[in-house]
Amino acid sequence: MPISNIPTKDGSIMIGAANDRLYGLMCRLLNKEEWIVEESALRVKHRRDLVRMIVEETKKKTTAEWLDLFEGSGIPYAAINDIQATLNHPHVLARNMIAVVEHPTCGPLKLVNTPIKYSATKPTIRDAPPTLGQHTDEILKKLGYSGKEIDILRVEQVIG
Structure with a gap:
């Protein structure tokens, strides 16, 4: 039951509880073991209600609190970042994914840098956008x- 764009107290997350085992882990982390049912078809049939109930729980904590809770659980999860959070994410910064290029008309522009990184060759942005x-x-x-x-x-x- 992968669910994306689940609201939290201060943002949104994605949870990839796509099989019975992961769904059970998610229920335990939400402190809702009573939601665990053997029949996955029953979950699919009542998906709308179940998602609504999950959202009621996820809104009780911040995105960071949920990320900490899911860390190491084996459940695929992620914060859903807006543009500003993405541009300032530590991983984006560590990989030098934002480059500042001087544009002849617009001045300095922040652009997405090349995602391909080599140890000996450093690909770069050659020109500003036309x-x-x-x-x-x-x-x-x-x-x-x-x-x-x-x-x-x-x-x-x-x-x-």
């Missing part, structure tokens, strides 16, 4: 359009 239409003329010329044809397309507002 502005809208920055490469239009270059691409059209490679496609065989003349400067005059490109000017006509611009006048006719086919391109910007």
Whole structure:
């Protein structure tokens, strides 16, 4: 019974109690052993009610408290981070996943860095993102359009 976006007191979590064993572990961690039933079809049939009851419990603690409780339990779980929490997550920072690139028009931009890391070679972001239409003329010329044809397309507002 994987459940995503479960509200907590201060955020949301995901719990992957996808089989009988994991579901039982989750119930024990929620202090709701009475929810453990042998028949998984019964859980599926009453999923909406069960999820509502789980949410009633998860809202009683913070995300950090639930993460601490689930740690080492064997149940797949995770905090659901918003953009700011993701950008500042210790793992993201340790892997240098955010790079600041100087953009000629916008100034410094934070961009997602390459996720591939090698011991000898350090992939990097080579250029800032292009502005809208920055490469239009270059691409059209490679496609065989003349400067005059490109000017006509611009006048006719086919391109910007």
